[in-house]
Amino acid sequence: MTTKPQTAFIVGASRGLGLALAAEYLKRGWHVIATVRGSARTKLHDLKAAAGGRLEIEPLDIDIPSDVAALRQRLDGRTLDVLFVNAGVAIDPDKSMTEIDTDAFTRMMVTNALSPIRIIEAFDALVAPRGTIVAMSSELGSVSDNTGGGWEGYRASKAALNTLMRSYAARHSASPRTLLLIAPGWVRTDMGGAGAPLDVSDSIPRVVDVVASQAGRRGLQYLDYQGETVPW
Incomplete structure (x- = not known):
């Protein structure tokens, strides 16, 4: 009997x-629905040929409500085991x-805070009852840890x-789903820059491990890529 991938x-x-x-x-055998702007x-798109039909690519600008509504309609009836909102931007980080x-x-504020929550609100009904909803946050989102300033x-x-996300969790306190804010560390990407200490390969496999380890644990947590709690 063939098991359907998550x-x-x-x-x-x-x-x-x-x-x-x-x-x-994809490497772990999952079916992936991924969006591009x-x-x-x-x-x-280069991953699709080797994915054996396990990768679907959908167009989406998360800041355009009609895009969100159209994709929600296209995915109606699907079951999502993990909903992971990663989209975000950093503009003029050195400016106060x-x-x-x-x-x-x-x-x-719209792309990094408002739109991710709107995405979660739009698609949460498709997430399995014991599924996981994740938003990519940052250590820089911690108010307690902001002792050095910068990237204001x-x-x-x-x-925000x-x-x-805490407000969302409060409004859905009866839900059995796992809710996560993940800080992936300072990673060498276009946003993180060449001077970041972590390679993508140091961060993302651990992020996926953390998401997997928390599956079935209801409520909201703010964790880093090593599974450690980040102070609010």
Whole structure:
């Protein structure tokens, strides 16, 4: 008897951490539904030929409600074992709040905080009753750990994501699902930069391990890529 693979829905998978998440779940035998913004070919498309039909690529701009609604309709009736919202941006990270452009700050707040929660709200009914919902956060989203400053707009957006996720968890306190905010560490990606201490291969397999280890544990946790609790 052939066992049907579990399904991971990864939002924001065209490059960086999201691409690595898609590749890692495929490596572990999962079926993956992954989103990309725009119609250009990405490295994610290169994975499809070797995936044996286990990779679906869907277009999605998480900041466009009509895109979200259309994808929700296309996936209606599917069952997701993991919903992982990874999409995010960092704009002018070296600028303080007195220097950053208002439109840039607004975009980070929308893309990094508001849109991920809207995605979770839109798709949570498709997540299996004992499934897992994950949002990619950051150590920079920790208010308690902010002793050095820097990356002010990005920090604010990730702190907002964490707060919105706590509100979501409070509103769904009866749900048996696992809810996670994951800090992947400082990783060498386009966003993290060449000076980051971690390679994607140091972070993402451990992130997936952490998600797997928490499956079936209801409620919200804020964890890093090693499974350690991050202070709020």
